[in-house]
Amino acid sequence: MVKKLLFSEFNQRIKFGDVKYVRNPNTGDNDEEFVPDFEMWCKPQKRTANQSYSIYGTDLEGTIVVVIRHDDRVSTKLKAKYKGQTYDIVVNNPDETGDYMAYDYLTLRQVKKVG
Template identity: 35%
Template sequence: MPNNFKPSDFSRKVELGSPQSHRTGAGLNVSSFVPTYSLHFKQQKRTLSQQYTLVGTRLDGSITIIVRHDARNVNQQQARIDGTVYNLANVSPDDSNDAIRYDYLTLVKITKGA
């Protein structure tokens, strides 16, 4: 199934990286997102049927984005879009032999205290 994406579809940027723990002035250990690299992405739309299937699961409220294939994607733990940090719940890398490949990343918004 060929992907017929246009370059203009990938108009937004996502930063990918990992959390890093550091000590505050008050002596508390706090974890914050540290970006490693950024990619342009396209947000994947879900059908109503797909949304209903996710209700009540750990992926309820998640989003899926599409990025150009990058081998580093499978090693990342978090992503940041427009200042909002997400955990990478799933990375589906494109292992085809196509010249242009795309990875699908499922992101779950991080909520403080959860």
């Protein structure tokens, strides 16, 4: 039996958008900044111990998983801002069943700035 997700568990905000160059009014320079297109409620998803061990040493090590209501606008081309940090969407597991209560599981990796 599939575990039901409660609305009360979706208590975090996540923003989706892209990193763009924005003019800094103080210096006149162009700085990279996250520019959100839309935001949603999300639920952090914990991994089981077995899941954590199975991704150890793979490309998914150091990633987090969040759950959102299904939305066709979300893709791996977007960036996500969650808890003040910018993330790449590594894996998007959308629920395309057409059910009323469909959820997408997003695997996120924190963006590391160079320099």
